[in-house]
Amino acid sequence: MNDPEIRVIKARSGWQIIDWKELREYKDLFYFLTLRDIKIQYKQTVFGFLWAIIQPLVLMVIFTFVLGKLAKAPTDELPSAIFHYTVLPAWTYFSNALNQSGQSLVASANMITKVYFPRLIVPMAPVLAKLIDMVIAYVILIPFMFYYEIVPSASILMFPVLILLLIITAAGAGMWLTALAVKYRDVKYIIGFTLQALMWITPVTVPVSTIQDKFGETWRLVYGIYPMGGIIESIRASLVGAAIPWDLLGISAATSIIMFVTGMYYFKRTERVFADVA
């Protein structure tokens, strides 16, 4: 008979390494949890997956009217609809993914206390599941682009990379928040409220160029520390054929990756108490 390896279970403390091999063994669970999140999301709704485009579309109409027509906010010379809709699916994705990911551990308390599996899967599944909505919403962008005769340039090749950065940002923040939320349930309220506020400082509403005009170049780069600042601005640039703001994106990407890595390790560090406080 083969002699399986011996696993030692004992008290852990401090920082933990990440068991990639184990994560691979559980890839099917990851797949089915993601599939579950996709399947249940619009069950028993009238509009079904139409909801994926309703949210960004309605926001676009409101922004175009309030910011474009009434407030005459700058849009970097782009038609207001294009300015907003090129990034609204990405923002909506981030907002929904973070919201679900941040509450994922508390929502799966019954699973966490009854069976073992790598906990990292829990906040990651909604981050992937919400991608479907974004893809659907971006398909709607195509007719808009034709209508306004916007032609992307080679910078569109950056689009997939930027989406990857977007996922990393959502996952990083999600891991931090859900690990905190298991213990401090305040996080649930913080997430909802902060996401609303954050939308207004993300270049979904006004372009980053306004910051530069008002406060100068240095503050523009400082703003890049907010990962969604550089990423959202670059997503728009990549789609409308503008130049990608590499400096801004570089800073945002760095914060995003730092947040992801630290989030993962913070999650692993606190993981051992999840079942006791969930």
Add this chain to the structure above:
Amino acid sequence: MSDFAIKVENLSKRYRIGAKEEQHDTLSGAMAAWLKAPFSNFRRIKKLTDFKGKNDDEHTLWALKDVSLEIKQGEVIGVIGRNGAGKSTLLKILSRITDPTDGQVQVRGRVASLLEVGTGFHNELTGRENVYLNGTILGMTRDEVNKKFDEIVEFSGVARFLDTPVKFYSSGMRVRLAFSVAAHLEPEILLVDEVLAVGDLNFQQKCLAHMKKLTESGMTIMLVSHNMMAIQSSCERVYLMNNGEVAASGKPLPVIERYREVLAEEIDGAPSHAGSIKADNTDSGVSILNFEMFGEEGVPKRDFRFGERVKIRFELFSKERIENPYINFGIVRGDRVIITNFSNYYDNFRVDYIEGKCVLEGWLPPLRLVPNYYEIHVVIWPWGGAHKGGDVTHAVPLAHKTYDNFRVSGTGLNSADGVYQLPATKWEFHRDGETITFTDIKDDNIFDVFDDHDKELGGGI
């Protein structure tokens, strides 16, 4: 090298239990506390997982204390003990759900744990989708579920509803499907916590047969159960846990006997009042106090002979006047089977109202319960409460208290005779126009019958 599957060395687990919430009598006191709450809450929540500093205080609980045990490959082990003895904590550590505070475990082989059936089942998903989800949660890969899928469905008997969302399933169907997934796990080590008795009788038979097959397959199994029959019939060795420690271990029968002694000691320790283990809904102003059971000698006790005439007595205290309450008490076996309910309502005995302290006494018929341990549930319902709208599950009792363990002993009856042995009132036997009638049936004692049989058998051989 030894061939252990699980080796537990000096394992301890400490829990921090939430500190009591403070009470304030004055408005200003409550206001001040409300403003200070964020700081004190933060400290309190932070401390939940922080064991530094002061070691033991009133808010910590040792769920396991210095437990050591070793399980060989292929062994089927039972773990028994009272509620809160540490059995489930042990399983949770072995299955890596929670970390130990101290000590270590070595595990050889792939572990699957079954602390509950249907973990992760989602109501909106179909049966088929749930099989895959639940299977992978329990540690199978997609290929493994694929391979076992037909078997799982066949075993569950819900093939027709496979593509129906689980929310339209009856609870029985749901549990059968869930159990079928769990039953088809093929780990090297299986940890099971009290999940065997699910579904209807037919399905339970199927589960037990399947369990038997697993035990013979060479899988290492650790079974936590309150069902002594299951433990006795399937385990090679049994550990008795008490207060977080291993109190005894060895062959099933002596350990189970030791467990009964532990329970009996507890019974003897509090001879007059049964220990209340659970009380619900204390804010209704109705409470149940001083529950006692009396034997034929008229003294309070909790250890009865088969067929003994029992009297029960308890006090009710109600702050307000409550008209026409239903007063119920039920006898429940260890595996949650409700054996019978006694009720003033069923017997058409109307108690016009309760207020302040009242006492209820009830004389039960001869207790022909098959020897075992039983619980008593005392439940007080408001008028019409339990039956209003026909939906008992949503009615709220005024008071509900559970009393742990009284024992019935004597006679050679066992679980094979059911839970309650009832005598007939009259027998007739017809043959060739001749009729034999028998009415001399003893309704309170069958010792004599057994003794007579023994004598006859002994004399005959």
